[in-house]
Amino acid sequence: MCGIVAVIGSRDAAPLLLKGLKQLEYRGYDSAGLATVTTRDIPSTGSLICKRANGKLANLVEKVHSEGAPGQLGIGHTRWATHGKPEERNAHPHRDSSGSLAVVQNGIIENHSALRKALQLEGVKFASDTDTEVIPHLISRELNLLKSQGRIVNATLLLEAVRKVVSQLQGAYALAVVWQETPEALVVARKQAPLLIGLGEGEFLCASDTPALAGFTRTILPMEDGEVALLTPLGIELYDSQGHRQQRSPSFLHGLEDVVSKRNFRHFMLKEIYEQPETARLWVDRHLPLGLPEAVPVALPFENSFYEGIERIQILACGTSRHAAMVGAYLLEQFAGIPTTVFYASEFRYAPPPLAPNTLTIGVTQSGETADTLAALAMEKERREVYKHPDFLSRELGITNRAESSIARQVSNILDIGAGLEVGVAATKTFLAQLLSFYSLTLSFASRRKSRSLEEITSLINELRLLPKQLLVLVKQHDALAVTLAQRFSDTQNVIFLGRGINYPIALEGALKLKEISYIHAEGYPAGEMKHGPIALLERRVPVISIATPGVVFEKVLSNAQEAKARDAQLIGVAPEGLATEIFDALMPIPEVSEWISPLFSVIPMQLLSYHIAANRGLDIDQPRNLAKSVTVE
Numbered sequence: 356m357c358g359i360v361a362v363i364g365s366r367d368a369a370p371l372l373l374k375g376l377k378q379l380e381y382r383g384y385d386s387a388g389l390a391t392v393t394t395r396d397i398p399s400t401g402s403l404i405c406k407r408a409n410g411k412l413a414n415l416v417e418k419v420h421s422e423g424a425p426g427q428l429g430i431g432h433t434r435w436a437t438h439g440k441p442e443e444r445n446a447h448p449h450r451d452s453s454g455s456l457a458v459v460q461n462g463i464i465e466n467h468s469a470l471r472k473a474l475q476l477e478g479v480k481f482a483s484d485t486d487t488e489v490i491p492h493l494i495s496r497e498l499n500l501l502k503s504q505g506r507i508v509n510a511t512l513l514l515e516a517v518r519k520v521v522s523q524l525q526g527a528y529a530l531a532v533v534w535q536e537t538p539e540a541l542v543v544a545r546k547q548a549p550l551l552i553g554l555g556e557g558e559f560l561c562a563s564d565t566p567a568l569a570g571f572t573r574t575i576l577p578m579e580d581g582e583v584a585l586l587t588p589l590g591i592e593l594y595d596s597q598g599h600r601q602q603r604s605p606s607f608l609h610g611l612e613d614v615v616s617k618r619n620f621r622h623f624m625l626k627e628i629y630e631q632p633e634t635a636r637l638w639v640d641r642h643l644p645l646g647l648p649e650a651v652p653v654a655l656p657f658e659n660s661f662y663e664g665i666e667r668i669q670i671l672a673c674g675t676s677r678h679a680a681m682v683g684a685y686l687l688e689q690f691a692g693i694p695t696t697v698f699y700a701s702e703f704r705y706a707p708p709p710l711a712p713n714t715l716t717i718g719v720t721q722s723g724e725t726a727d728t729l730a731a732l733a734m735e736k737e738r739r740e741v742y743k744h745p746d747f748l749s750r751e752l753g754i755t756n757r758a759e760s761s762i763a764r765q766v767s768n769i770l771d772i773g774a775g776l777e778v779g780v781a782a783t784k785t786f787l788a789q790l791l792s793f794y795s796l797t798l799s800f801a802s803r804r805k806s807r808s809l810e811e812i813t814s815l816i817n818e819l820r821l822l823p824k825q826l827l828v829l830v831k832q833h834d835a836l837a838v839t840l841a842q843r844f845s846d847t848q849n850v851i852f853l854g855r856g857i858n859y860p861i862a863l864e865g866a867l868k869l870k871e872i873s874y875i876h877a878e879g880y881p882a883g884e885m886k887h888g889p890i891a892l893l894e895r896r897v898p899v900i901s902i903a904t905p906g907v908v909f910e911k912v913l914s915n916a917q918e919a920k921a922r923d924a925q926l927i928g929v930a931p932e933g934l935a936t937e938i939f940d941a942l943m944p945i946p947e948v949s950e951w952i953s954p955l956f957s958v959i960p961m962q963l964l965s966y967h968i969a970a971n972r973g974l975d976i977d978q979p980r981n982l983a984k985s986v987t988v989e
């Protein structure tokens with residue numbers, strides 16, 4: 356949610372900032388802006404240049420190219436609007452009244468109203484509706500105070516002023532500050548919002564996320580919560596929230612190149628759908644290698660103690676990740692026999708269930724940055740620590756695609772889903788990879804607890820090993836099929852998705868995908884619930900997509916589908932060919948596999964149908980309106 360880039364070094368900052376912002380545009384694309392500071396050896400000595408443009412980054416690029424933005428120090432921002440409409444005056448960077456100091460921020464300053472009122476009483480005039488604008492005014496006020504005390508204007512002064520101001524801010528934020536009086540200084544800070552420093556040769560690039568560093572450096576220093584850093588061409592000074600100087604070794608990033616290219620695909624989303632067979636292959640290689648002992652047939656990075664004594668599991672997640680968690684809960688309960696509950700992370704934060712003993716809390720987030728999920732996990736940990744009972748100790752696991760993200764620093768056990776970077780805002784391959792992680796966990800628990808026979812476990816493993824090849828065929832088949840089906844439904848206004856049991860979450864995911872990228876109203880229901888209300892919506896113009904896979908609820912789902920057909924709804928089946936499928940007006944066929952693994956197949960037609968409907972409607976598939984890839988605000 357909002358992307359920040361900041362750079363200091365010996366090269367022109369603007370091209371580096373624009374390149375970094377391009378890689379972060381998935382975090383928000385309501386407006387974009389940058390500010391550069393010219394260094395003293397340029398004739399227009401020490402001046403701050405600010406360029407902002409409403410809408411996509413391309414508008415800013417055009418502006419910067421035609422008007423120029425010299426200087427080797429700069430900050431940039433791509434915005435997902437929270438406070439104030441998407442208009443140029445609300446675009447970052449925001450400046451103080453003198454226009455000499457600029458700030459970009461990602462997050463929400465919760466006490467901005469009180470701070471704004473206090474500043475207004477002192478005569479400060481605001482130029483935007485944003486929460487962020489209080490920050491440059493506060494820093495400027497602090498700098499004036501320090502200067503009036505006779506302090507020398509230098510980088511340390513700016514650092515001191517920023518540190519004083521962040522101590523007044525409530526909420527979650529990551530920010531970067533430049534001041535034209537110190538063209539050799541960049542100050543950055545973070546609290547509960549991601550920010551990392553990339554170390555180049557004689558230059559530094561800070562960013563909200565690693566893709567911004569592609570082609571710049573692989574050496575990074577992720578900032579910890581509450582830290583403030585001063586970056587100069589000479590080096591980094593890093594301080595914790597108490598003002599203590601921190602010394603940490605940087606870490607090394609892998610696999611940044613594949614981020615940048617769509618290859619021959621029209622959209623990142625389609626490319627990422629096509630990458631799923633490879634995602635599955637990598638998962639099989641990592642977690643189901645041949646030759647593991649029968650007692651532990653899955654390779655996972657956890658000690659035995661991780662599994663011991665767990666009586667129940669609770670999973671916290673949002674959006675698509677929550678749908679993956681729901682499939683996971685079905686597997687953990689029905690296959691491994693562990694009572695499991697899934698919560699919306701945003702609800703859990705404020706209404707958690709009473710504490711239960713010996714509970715594993717799992718946070719699922721592909722980005723590793725979702726504010727609600729991180730806060731819910733932190734709250735759960737804290738209340739268990741306060742309780743101080745050995746049976747109630749916090750036991751946690753984070754399932755994420757970003758092993759370098761905030762969740763990895765917050766939670767003691769991490770399962771990296773290893774899907775590679777996903778650029779399309781609508782999650783596809785990360786959903787599949789999250790599902791696969793739950794299969795690893797379920798198999799691991801089931802074999803250790805002996806809740807399933809060896810034959811059942813081996814049979815599930817053998818089926819999963821075939822997945823990569825089957826997905827390869829399925830993706831191609833449905834890419835072609837969905838083109839035709841999409842033509843039929845491009846003008847549709849409402850769609851109902853039905854599923855039951857392990858495929859109910861896939862109905863929810865199908866509906867979410869369609870809503871997100873095609874802006875068509877869609878709802879997912881457990882098929883048996885349709886007759887309790889939603890059936891009133893059905894008529895000729897409302898397609899019903901019914902997931903009917905052989906298993907415990909197959910016949911039931913078919914009966915529910917018949918009920919829809921009897922109300923004239925157009926009935927589309929996601930089902931194996933030839934198994935009573937004549938009831939469907941159209942079929943999106945999937946292989947006849949065991950019910951346990953059917954979600955890994957049934958989701959593919961959902962993704963491709965949504966994709967092609969959105970493509971037919973000419974929509975911006977990779978950056979759908981109002982959305983952002985990582986939701987770092989509450």
Ligand code: AGP
Nearest residue numbers: 674675676720721722725781782
């Ligand atoms: C997925 O298509 C959505 N963009 C959204 O629902 C997403 O799954 C949700 O915001 C959670 O994100 P996370 O996995 O990064 O936590």
